[in-house]
Every structure is written in structure tokens, then in C-alpha cells.
Amino acid sequence: MPRGKLIVFEGLDRSGKSTQCESLVSYLSERGLSVKHRRFPDRTTPIGQMINNYLQGQSEQEDHVIHLLFSANRWEAVAAIEADINAGTTVVIDRYYYSGCVYSAAKNNPSLTLAWCRHPEEGLPRPDLCLFLDISAEDAAKRGGWGEERYEKKELQDRVRQLFTDIRATDDGSDFVTINAGQSLEEVEREIRRHAESCISTTDDASPLRRIQ
Template identity: 55%
Template sequence: MTLLESQPMRRGALIIVEGLDRAGKSSQCELLRDQLLTKGHAVEYIRFPDRTTPIGKLIDSYLRNASHQDDHSIHLLFSANRWELAKHIQDTVANGTTVIVDRYSYSGAVYSAAKANPTLSLEWAWQPEVGLPRPDICLFLSISPEEAAKRGGFGAERYENETMQSRVRQLFGTLLDRQRDDVCVIDAGRTVDEVSEEIVDVAVKCISRLDAIGPLRALGPLEITH
């Protein structure tokens, strides 16, 4: 056996991109994917909700206001949509490919809790996420609801209104504060190139320290001090 053959395969990173609607997440995910590819990394880009699956099609109908769901039911569908791809994410990362995910458990929990349903707290919303692959880094694109509302296409889907987005921003702060070691806040109010440059820098540094992080971890319970 050669020295090269005896070395275990180095895993990829799990990089999550989160933020308010119209913060530029999808564009930045695509730019990050392209930049990492040019640097020689194997990369896969996943976007949640995955609207191509049976569960995803139900979610798509709901988001387009073409159907209605109980708050708890739709939340569990969003979570199930992530669980549909959990093993694929684990296997892909283990095989040396970095996975970039546009929206993840953080969005799932805060958007449901932001509805202010008294029986759907942030803690309740987080429970179905426990056990899903935990990101090595969560990049939160920070932008004010007012600035987001000025961007093209705002208001096309159910959650895109300023009242909802303000609640979402507040809850993101609460949730991400509990995940501080894995979070990097990015000022998304700058130019696309400026934001992309910082994101790529953070992602490359994350990939470089994977050996120190160890195997891909799992999301744990949420502890919030009231």
C-alpha cells in the first residue's frame, strides 16, 4: 500500500447560507460554488425547500398561496423536506465534496415561530431539526427588512412582507446567538462583489480547518434562556 492510499479521504464541508428574503442568498451561493470550483474543490449546491420532491411540491403550493396548511403541519413538512436529503448530504460530505445549502433548519425554525402562533414557539419549531447534519459554518446575510423590500421580486411569496421579516430578523438573532461558534454574520448591504469576496474567504478558511473540526456533526437541542 502506498502512502497516498493509506491516507483517509478528507471530507468536504457543510456550508449553510441563511438570511432574510431578498438578502441575495441564492446569488451568493452560486458565486461561492463557482469560486470554490475554480479553486479545485468538489462542490454541490442544494436549495431548500427542494420543491421537486413530493413533500416539496406541497410546500411550493403553500408558498405560492395556492393552498393552505395548519402552521404546525407546514412546519413539519419543511423539516421532512430537509430530512429527505439528510443522508445524501452526509454521504456527499463524507466522499470529499463540499455542500453549500441555501436555507436550512435555522430558516425553518424562525419562519414558523415568526407567525406568533402561541403553540408554535421557537423551541417547538427546532425539535424536528435535532439530528440533522450540523453545518461547519452558517453564513448569515444581514440586511434590514426595509432594504430587502426595495429589491426586485419582494412580496411574491407568502412570507415576504415587512412585518413578518422584522419578526424573522429578531428570531434569527435569538437562534443564531445559541449557535455562535458556527455562525459568521455577513453585511449583505454592500455590493455583490464585496459580499462574495468575504463569503469565499470565510468558506475557504472553514474548509482549511476541517481536520480540527473532525467528522460531520449533528444538530443538537436548542436551549434558550428566557
């Protein structure tokens, strides 16, 4: 049986990730593929609840500590993700380790560099495809604005967008596709489907899932 693929969505808050992620999952399921939808942070686990309290301003965490909790929240899901992929299920994830690196590095804490932030992510399954929904912080804010969560502020979102560019340049980057998220919902959807279909048909089934190195 061909293995499933690992497809992730990345982007700023309000870039349309969640909508497009759901749309892709329905589209692939309707085509008869076995698909599972996940999101990070996964707020349902005990670690995820700590992250949720922090994001909602109900608790404080030292910058390195919250960074490691976000990473731990991915590591606690790895066995299940790998089991799905090995069983032929494609896993589509709303945010992954790129968010993990860039949101922490955007805090401008001198001892929380992008390189430092990336270390705990090494060894995680590498996505077959990362769909980066690119939008400026200004345009994202026009979409009904951000909510009340901790990182939903223009200055931080501006740095996050720049860091997504930086990490793409220094990372492997072969899985990374930038999509102009300022287009209509239908245009964005069409591009995503095209990339996902090409990933599903071209990823060599004999090749195992790679790791983040």
C-alpha cells in the same frame, strides 16, 4: 480522503443568498474542489411540491403541519448530503434549519415557539459554516421588492430578522458568521470567500460532521 464541508447560507428574502450561493459554488469548483449546490425547500420532491403549493397560496396548511413538512424536506435529503460529504464533496445549501425555525416562529402562533420549532431539526447534520447575510427588511424591499409568496411581507420579515438574532444567541452558534449584506455584491463575495476558505482549511478532517443537538 478529507471529508467535504457543510456550508449554508441564511438570510431574509432578497438578501442576496441565491446569487452569493451560486457565486461561491462556482468559485470553489474553479479551485478544483468537488462541490454540490442544494437549496431548501427542495421543491422537486413530493413533500417539496406540497410546500411549493402552500408558499404560492394554492393550498392551506395548519402552521405545525407546514413546519413539519419543511423539516421532513430536510430529513429526506440527509442520507444524500452525508454520502456527498463522506465522499469528499462540499455541500453548499441555500437556507437550512435556521430558516426552518425562524420563519415558523415568526408567525406568532403561541404554540409554535422557537424551541418547539427547533425540536424536529435535532439530529440533522450541523453546518461547518453558516453565512448569515444580514439586511433590514426595508433595504431588502428596495431591491426590487418581494414577490407574491406567502412570507414576503415586511412585518413577518422584521420578526424573522429578530428571530435570527435570538436563535444565534440560544443555539450553539459556533458556525454562525454575520455578513453585512448591504455592502456591494463584490464586498459581500470577498467576505464569503474568506470565511469559506478559512472553514475549508481549518475544519479538522478527522472530525466527523456534527449533529444539531
